[in-house]
Each structure stands twice: as C-alpha cells, then as structure tokens.
Amino acid sequence: MFTNSIISKSTTRLTQLSRQLSTTTMAPTSTKNSIKHFDYLVIGGGSGGVASARRAAKYGAKVLLIESNFKKFGGTCVNVGCVPKKVMWYTADLAHKKHDLYAYGLDKEPDSIKYGDFDWAKLKHKRDAYVTRLNGIYENNLKREKVDYAYGFAKFINSEGEVEVTLSGDQELPFLDEGKTYKKGEKLVFSADKNFDCHWWYSNCSSSVPGAELGTTSDGFFALEKQHKKVAIVGAGYIGVELSGVFSSLGSETHFFIRGDTVLRSFDEVIQNTVTDYYIDNLGINIHKQSTITKIEGSKDGKKVVHLKDGTSVEVDELIWTVGRKSLIDIGLDKVGVKINDKQQIVADEYQVTNNPKIFSLGDVVGKVELTPVAIAAGRRLSNRLFGGPEFAKDKLDYNNIPSVIFSHPEAGSIGLSTKEASEKYGEENLKIYQSKFTAMYYAMMDDQKDKSPTVYKIICAGPEEKVVGLHIVGDSSAEILQGFGVAIKMGATKKDFDNCVAIHPTSAEELVTMT
Numbered sequence: 001m002f003t004n005s006i007i008s009k010s011t012t013r014l015t016q017l018s019r020q021l022s023t024t025t026m027a028p029t030s031t032k033n034s035i036k037h038f039d040y041l042v043i044g045g046g047s048g049g050v051a052s053a054r055r056a057a058k059y060g061a062k063v064l065l066i067e068s069n070f071k072k073f074g075g076t077c078v079n080v081g082c083v084p085k086k087v088m089w090y091t092a093d094l095a096h097k098k099h100d101l102y103a104y105g106l107d108k109e110p111d112s113i114k115y116g117d118f119d120w121a122k123l124k125h126k127r128d129a130y131v132t133r134l135n136g137i138y139e140n141n142l143k144r145e146k147v148d149y150a151y152g153f154a155k156f157i158n159s160e161g162e163v164e165v166t167l168s169g170d171q172e173l174p175f176l177d178e179g180k181t182y183k184k185g186e187k188l189v190f191s192a193d194k195n196f197d198c199h200w201w202y203s204n205c206s207s208s209v210p211g212a213e214l215g216t217t218s219d220g221f222f223a224l225e226k227q228h229k230k231v232a233i234v235g236a237g238y239i240g241v242e243l244s245g246v247f248s249s250l251g252s253e254t255h256f257f258i259r260g261d262t263v264l265r266s267f268d269e270v271i272q273n274t275v276t277d278y279y280i281d282n283l284g285i286n287i288h289k290q291s292t293i294t295k296i297e298g299s300k301d302g303k304k305v306v307h308l309k310d311g312t313s314v315e316v317d318e319l320i321w322t323v324g325r326k327s328l329i330d331i332g333l334d335k336v337g338v339k340i341n342d343k344q345q346i347v348a349d350e351y352q353v354t355n356n357p358k359i360f361s362l363g364d365v366v367g368k369v370e371l372t373p374v375a376i377a378a379g380r381r382l383s384n385r386l387f388g389g390p391e392f393a394k395d396k397l398d399y400n401n402i403p404s405v406i407f408s409h410p411e412a413g414s415i416g417l418s419t420k421e422a423s424e425k426y427g428e429e430n431l432k433i434y435q436s437k438f439t440a441m442y443y444a445m446m447d448d449q450k451d452k453s454p455t456v457y458k459i460i461c462a463g464p465e466e467k468v469v470g471l472h473i474v475g476d477s478s479a480e481i482l483q484g485f486g487v488a489i490k491m492g493a494t495k496k497d498f499d500n501c502v503a504i505h506p507t508s509a510e511e512l513v514t515m516t
Contacts, residue, residue: 033157033158033162033189033191034162034189034190034191035176035188035189035190036064036175036176036190036191037190037191037192037193038062038063038064038148038190038191038192038193039056039061039062039063039192039193039194039387040053040056040061040062040063040064040192040193040194040196040383040386040387041063041064041066041163041190041191041192041194041195041196042063042064042065042066042195042196043066043154043163043195043196043197043331044066044067044068044075044197044363045065045066045067045069045072045073045074045075045138045149046074046075046076046077046078046363046372046375047074047075047077047078047372047375047376047379048075048362048363048372048375048376048378048379049065049067049075049196049363049379050065050073050074050075050138050141050142050379051375051376051379051380052196052362052379052380052382052383053065053142053145053147053149053383054141054142054145054147055379055380055383055384055387056383056386056387057145057146057147058145059383059387059388059389060387061383061387062148063147063148064147064148064149064150064175064190064192065142065147065148065149065150066149066150066151066152066154066163066165067149067150067151067152068151068152068153068154068168068328069151069168070151070168070169070171071135071139071151071169072135073135073138073139073142073149074131074134074135074138075372076325076364077372078131078134078135078138079131079135079222080218080219080221080222081218081372082372083130083131083134084127084128084130084131084222085242085407086407087123087127087130088127088246089242089245089246089407091118091123091246091249091250092245092246092249092250092409093249093409095112095113095118095249095250095251096249096409098111098112098113099111099112099113099451100446100451103445103446103447103451104445112251113249113250113251114251115227115229115250115251115252115253116251117251118227118250118251120224120225120226120227120250121225121226124224124225127222148173148175150165150167150171150173150188151167151168151169151171152165152166152167152168152188153165153166153168153331154331155330155331155332156195156331156332156333156335156336157189157332157335158335159335159336159337160191161191161192161195161336161358161359162189162190162191163189163190163191163192163195164187164188164189165187165188165189165190166185166186166187167182167183167184167185167186167187167188168184169184170182170183170184173188176188194358194360194386195336195358195359195360196359196360196361196362196379196382197331197346197359197360197361197365204217204321204323204324204325204326205217205321205323209293209294209295209296210294210295210296211295211296211297211298211304212296212321214296214297214298214304214319215232215234215296215304215318215319215320215321216318216319216320216321217320217321217322218239218243218320218321218322220320221243221320224318227247227250227251227252228247228252228316228317228318229252229253229317230252230253230255230315230316230317230318231247231252231253231254231255231316231317231318231319231320232254232255232256232257232304232306232314232316232318232319232320233247233254233255233256233257233320233322234257234293234319234320234321234322234323235257235258235321235322235323235324236256236258236259236260236262236263236264236265237263237264237266237322237323237324238264238406238408239322240256240258240263240322241263241264241275241279241406241408242406242407242408243320243322244256244279244285245279245283245285245407245408245409248279248283248284248285249283249409253286254285254286255285255286255288255306255314255316256279256285256286256287256288257288257291257293257306257308258287258288258289258290258291259290259291259292260289260290261276261289261290262276263275263276263279263287264276264406264412267406267412267414267418267472268414268418268419268420268458268470268472269418269419269420270419270435270456270458270472270474271406271412271414271472271474274412274454274456274474275406275408275412275474278409278410278453278454279408279409281450282450282453283409288308288314291308291309291310292308292309293306293307293308293309294307294308294309295307296319299315302317303315303316303317304316304317304318304319306319325364326344327344327345327346327364327365329344329346329365333346336356336358336359337355337356338354338355338356338359338361339354339355341367343367345365345366345367346361346365346366347366348360348361348362348366350396351382351385351396352366352378352382352396360382360386362375362378362379362382363375363378363379368399369399369402369404371402371404374397374399374402377397378396378397381395381396381397382395401415401416401486401489401490402415403415403482403483403486405478405479405482407479409453410453410454410455410474410475410476410478411474411475411476411477411478411479412472412473412474412475412478413472413473413478413479413481413482414470414471414472414473414482415470415471415482415485415486415489416460416468416469416470416471416489417460417469417470418460418470418472419431419433419458419460419470421470422460422462422469422470425462425469426462426463426469430462430463431460431461431462432461432462432466432495433458433459433460433461434458434459434461434495434515434516435456435457435458435459435515436456436457436511436515437454437455437456437457438455438508438511439452439453439454439455440453440455440475440476440508441506441508442476453475453476454474454475455473455474455475455476455508455511456473456474456475457471457472457473457474457475457511457512457515458470458471458472458473459471459495459498459512459515460472461494461495465494465496466494466495466496467492467493467494468488468489468493468494468495468497468498471485471489471512473512475508476508477508477509481508481509481512485509485512498512498513498515499513499514501513
C-alpha cells in the first residue's frame with residue numbers, strides 16, 4: 001500500500017475559505033504566469049491525493065488534481081500495489097485450497113499446483129482489466145465531485161508556488177477550453193492558494209550491486225507476461241514475503257535472499273519466526289539467510305546469476321528486488337523551500353504542514369506509516385481542517401495503533417507495540433503477555449502435518465489494568481480478524497474487556513477472548 005501528496009496555502013485565506021466559497025461567485029484570480037488559479041492544487045492522484053481533493057471539493061473548494069501517470073488514478077496501491085497484489089494472493093490461496101480438496105473427500109487424489117498448471121497470462125489479462133476499471137471509477141468519482149484534473153508531471157517553478165504541468169498524454173481539459181485537445185508534452189502553469197503533494201513513489205532496485213538492473217522490481221512483477229520457473233526475491237520486508245509466497249504457491253522454485261535470519265524484521269518476533277519457519281518447512285521456499293549479494297550477471301539465454309559474498313551463486317529465470325521504494329522528490333521543492341530528510345522524505349508535522357506554511361504533504365513521501373488507508377485518512381482530515389470550518393481547526397490523523405497486515409501464507413497482522421517496543425516503553429516488569437499456538441479446525445481433516453498452517457496469537461498488556469498495547473496474529477483470516485480487534489484496541493481495550501466478550505464458537509478468533 002503506497003501513496004504520497006503535497007499542498008500549498010495562502011497566507012490570507014485559511015480555514016474560513018469554505019464559508020467564503022459557498023457564497024462567492026467570483027472566480028479566483030490567476031497569478032503572473034498561470035493560466036488558471038485554484039483554491040487547492042493536489043500533486044499526485046493516488047488514494048490520498050484523490051481522497052483529499054474530493055473532500056475539499058465537497059466543501060466548495062475549486063480543486064485541481066494532477067496525476068503524472070496517464071489514465072492511472074489510484075496511485076501505487078491500485079496500479080502496482082495492494083489491489084493487484086491481493087488478486088495474486090487470492091490466486092495462491094486457491095492453489096493451496098485445491099490441494100486441500102482431497103482431505104475433504106472432494107477429489108479422488110491429492111493434487112497440488114505444479115509449474116505449468118497455472119495460466120499466468122489469462123489471470124494477468126483479467127487482473128489488468130480490473131485495475132483499468134478501478135482507474136475509471138476514480139476518474140468518474142472526480143467528475144461527480146466536480147474536481148478538475150489533468151494528467152501530467154507537475155513541478156514547482158518559483159517561490160510563489162506556481163506549478164508547471166507537462167502533459168503525459170493527449171487529453172481534453174474542459175476546465176480550460178471545452179472541446180480542445182491538449183497534446184502530450186504541452187506545458188501549462190497553474191497556481192493555487194494551497195498546494196498539496198501526494199505524488200508517486202517508485203519501486204527501487206539495489207543500485208549498489210553491479211548488474212542490479214538485470215532484475216526487476218515489485219512494480220515490474222505486475223508487468224510479467226509469464227510465470228517463471230525459477231525466481232529470486234531480494235528483500236525481507238512484507239512485499240518480498242508476499243511475492244515469494246505467490247511464486248512458491250503457484251509452483252515456481254523460489255529463492256528468497258535476506259540479510260538477517262528472519263523475514264519481516266519490523267514486526268513482532270512471533271510473526272518473524274512463525275512466517276520464516278513456515279516458508280522454509282511447509283512452502284519449501286529456499287530462504288538464503290544472512291546473504292549478501294555481490295553482483296548479478298546475465299547469460300545468453302536470458303537467465304540471471306545471483307552471486308553471493310560467500311562465493312556461492314544461484315541461477316534464476318527472473319530476479320525481483322523488493323528493497324523499498326524511492327520518492328519522486330524532483331518536483332522543484334527547492335523553489336518553494338520545502339525540506340527533505342536524509343531518507344529523501346518530505347518533512348511534515350502532525351498537521352501535514354511542511355516548513356513552508358503554504359505547502360502540505362502526506363502519504364509515503366513523509367515516511368510515517370506507509371499504508372493506503374493512512375494516506376486516505378490523513379488527506380481527508382487535512383481537507384477538513386483547511387476547508388471545513390472552525391470545528392475542524394485541530395483535525396489531524398492519530399498515527400498510533402494503526403493495524404497492518406501481511407498477505408503471506410498464512411496471513412499475519414499486527415497493531416500496537418511489539419514485545420521489544422512495549423518493554424522499552426513500559427518496562428518488562430510491567431508487561432503481561434498472553435500467547436497461544438494451535439492448529440485451526442480447518443486442518444483437522446489433513447493427515448500430513450506439512451499441509452497444516454499454524455495459528456499463533458499474542459496479546460501484550462501493560463500496567464495493573466492490563467491495557468492491550470499490542471496484538472500480533474498469524475493464521476488464516478488474520479486480516480479480517482484484525483480489523484475488528486483494531487477498533488477495540490484503538491478504543492483502549494483491556495484484557496478484561498477481551499475476556500468479557502463471549503466467544504463465537506467454533507472459530508480461531510475465539511482464542512483472543514478466551515486466552516489465559
């Protein structure tokens with residue numbers, strides 16, 4: 001889930017603007033270079049940018065949204081992130097369930113998906129068509145909310161915050177000239193009282209490794225036209241874990257290169273250890289622990305050879321880097337004096353304001369919580385504060401206790417503090433940890449232990465009242481389970497509150513309200 005955004009405001013028009021907009025009929029005046037002036041200019045048509053633009057328009061603001069990728073509203077999440085990734089996860093999950101049919105008497109022989117069984121091209125075509133439909137839905141929603149938009153690359157061109165847009169495709173811009181087609185490459189200049197940046201990040205490869213460019217990235221994964229028989233994934237984060245699980249489940253020989261001993265090192269140790277062990281022991285993924293890649297070489301037949309520091313090498317058909325993303329900050333931020341940190345992220349405060357009080361930013365590009373729902377929530381709250389009137393003057397997103405999940409096999413999810421973080425904050429002596437590991441009832445019909453996916457739940461409580469400060473779960477349906485428990489934890493639930501909830505039986509989730 002990846003989204004980014006920037007916004008700018010006038011020093012004379014603040015939150016009262018929404019009241020003025022509802023009564024005035026006078027169009028805003030353009031500045032010296034711009035051909036049109038807006039109340040709000042949003043750079044980046046990802047989920048956060050679109051959400052903020054639509055919310056501002058509902059308050060009566062005149063909004064312009066700029067998206068660099070032609071006809072690709074929705075940002076990383078819709079186009080090369082959460083949405084197509086979840087389609088692939090569903091596919092891999094069905095591959096597992098196909099094998100389970102025999103245990104339930106629905107198939108005469110045990111059957112597993114092998115390389116060559118899966119029609120990659122067919123699914124890609126349908127998946128891409130689904131994404132295109134979503135792009136269109138985003139565009140139609142903007143039209144319905146009367147948000148003006150243009151496809152092009154935007155950058156600041158002066159200290160006044162004027163934005164030059166280089167169009168990324170032929171398009172009509174009815175807010176400028178009804179019926180006229182503007183050509184790809186044309187440059188247009190716009191101005192606004194408030195500018196907001198929620199622009200794209202792009203998937204990164206390890207440029208320090210010679211030959212890194214021979215591989216592709218998580219973005220490139222969604223462009224693959226066929227399934228490769230032997231693949232390498234580099235990077236122990238959730239994207240690497242998810243893509244490794246997909247390839248392995250669909251029959252590809254999968255090599256997973258990580259620098260440490262476990263995957264998902266930013267999550268609680270129970271998630272790290274459970275997923276790592278299951279990937280090795282049950283999915284058969286070749287996890288190369290403590291590996292350092294020294295170079296990548298290509299061969300005449302198109303294969304890639306991954307060379308490691310220990311002198312060994314692995315030849316694969318495809319190499320995918322999942323080592324993070326880089327923000328597109330080359331948009332003239334120096335012209336408006338916006339600061340970036342040493343991670344190339346825009347510096348913004350809790351209200352999404354940069355050091356330039358006319359410029360706002362949120363989403364992945366500010367490096368807080370890099371999740372699509374976070375960007376959407378922050379974008380809406382920002383528009384509430386800027387355009388919604390005095391009652392929203394302090395509206396901002398609380399970044400504490402935000403749930404997140406990994407669509408691994410099995411799924412995993414987390415909200416709140418890890419054991420290490422809770423110990424550092426409250427002291428180990430003030431914690432009580434409840435943990436349970438079991439096999440879900442679904443697997444009762446399976447004879448082979450390797451066919452049984454683990455379920456592990458951990459509840460971290462702090463203080464004499466045993467307030468739940470962390471919840472970490474691994475097992476089937478973890479994403480759906482965590483959404484509900486996330487509400488409880490956000491509301492400050494204690495272990496007693498959990499215990500007072502009567503369990504739903506038989507379910508895996510009942511363990512969370514019966515654990516002792």
